[in-house]
Amino acid sequence: MTEPPVTLEILMQQALAGDKRAYAELLRETARFVRPYLAKRLSIPGDVDDLLQEILVSIHKARHTYDGKRPYKPWVFAIAHFRLQDYLRSYYADQLRDATELSEVENSLSEHVTNSDFTYESIIGEVHQLPEKQATILEMMHQDGYTAKEVAAKIGMKESAVKVAAYRAYRILKEKLSR
Amino acid sequence: MDAMEKHIASLVADAGQVQSASSPLRLWLKWMGVAVVYIVVSLLFLGVRPDLPAALHNGLFVAEMLLLVAIVATTALSATLLAFPDMYQHSRLVLAPIAMFVLFVAVIFLAWQADNPPAPPPVHSFECSLTIAVLALLPAAWMFYSMRRLASTHRRAAGAVVMLSAFSIGAITLRLSEQTNSIMHVIEWHYLPMIAVALLGVWLGKMLLKW
Missing domain, CATH: 1.10.10.10 (Winged helix-like DNA-binding domain superfamily/Winged helix DNA-binding domain)
Incomplete structure (x- = not known):
């Protein structure tokens, strides 16, 4: 008999229960599927890594708002989108500050x-x-x-x-x- | 070990068992309970308008009050959903207050049409806005405090609905307490300030709901 596949939702539930191994695997998986999303929207590869790290920190801080009863990916992408908007807002604000009239x-x-x-x-x-x-x-x-x-x-x-x-x-x- | 692996390792090292936040429904029920208690206690201090039994025979007044209650309920529900990064995956419910505001404006318009000849306005004016704002302070502070423990990704919208909800609690209280039938006074000094309050909420949300 084969074991049911471990989904991201299950990994998160295990992580919330204190399973560090599940948490590490979840963050690795999250980084894997969020990276292309950011790479498509940012031109500098270094920025993708920096923002991805920031998004992982945000997921870490907000993990109590996920209860495992709803799909995990929309929750992650909501956070990723939020941080991306923040990043782009400050990026364009910097560009405007340095712009020449x-x-x-x-x-x-x-x-x-x-x-x-x-x-x-x-x-x-x-x-x-x-x-x-x-x-x-x-x-x-x-x-x-x-x-x-x-x-x-x-x-x-x-x-x-x-x-x-x-x-x-x-x-x-x-x-x-x-x- | 590359930078990302190190970063993940540091987050994992910091992790432990975490208690999930209450669901939006539970949070909303809690807020509604607190709002009811707050309105009752405020009315005990301010007193109920003497003509309330008569006012309750006016269909438009009853509709106005019911819609104010609906506004409090839907804005509070919207705020609880907006407190979660993914709006608890119920993004349509977040828009529920819009329908209530449209109905509310329609009822107020009908009440204005029905106010003929116009009822005499009370002698006071801005004091009503001020009283509603003071009454809204505690509920707004309580809601912002609860929301800061979550993680909103729509801080401005969340701030606006929190302030609208709190101001509506104040508006209900004052409408049940102040004896006035002048709809122009009520529009000008009770309801129009809601626009300014919503704008203030946009700013407060941005400032207070950072995480």
Whole structure:
């Protein structure tokens, strides 16, 4: 006679009764089926692991709210979804905090170009130390004489994105050169 | 042993036997019992309106009171379900208060239509909102305290229904205590503040139900 399969619900009931082996197995199984759910929604693999650990902690803290009388997976996914939302909310809040206003860029872009004490040639070494995309944009704008709109068309970016990248490059250069 | 295995091992080491939380139904019955006792005790202090027997012959007043009771019951049920991460897998029941509020608005509208000529408003105004808010304090604190021991994944909604439930308890108490037949006064100073209270609940839920 074969034994009935041990379901996640049974494992959780055993874990709630104090069975540590069942609890470890349950958490391992939970991590296994929650990982693809997170991987589909997050682009950075390190973030998936961090969030998965956080979700396991939440499951640990909230395990008294599960009584073994209802399916286990919806309970877990409710917690996983909640923590994912929290994570995404703080991620986008950080992104917004670090974002650059386009109007800010528009106002200072011409100032950087015309009121500079340096020629492009004299700082070409620093320009090459910039991230590749920023260096290319500055080179096209200041060596080849293209406008931001033309650069955008040539490298397949939006004009606003080119302006933001150029603005960030100017800020880095300004910091370096004023030291 | 990789990082995840270490993490699981640390959680397992911290684990022991755990007592499962009461079911939402038991929690709801407990809350309802406390609400009834609270309303009775409050009425003992405030006194029952002298014209209550006459008011109970008014169908719209009875409907208003019954719907307030239904609002207390459904918002409390909604709150108990929202206290569980998965809403105890009864997500439709969580929406039950919406139907009660729709019916309540309809009854209040009919009462407003029927208030012709309008009954004279009482001399006081905001004192009613204030009294209801004070009466709601203890039930709200009790409900938030109970919910903090669980794990809500819908903190804002949970906070809103807790505050609506508590405020409705206060509203029932005051409606059974204050002798007024001016429906405009009741709408303005008893029921419209519910909107502000619900918004306050959204904020309180976010702050108090963190876990």
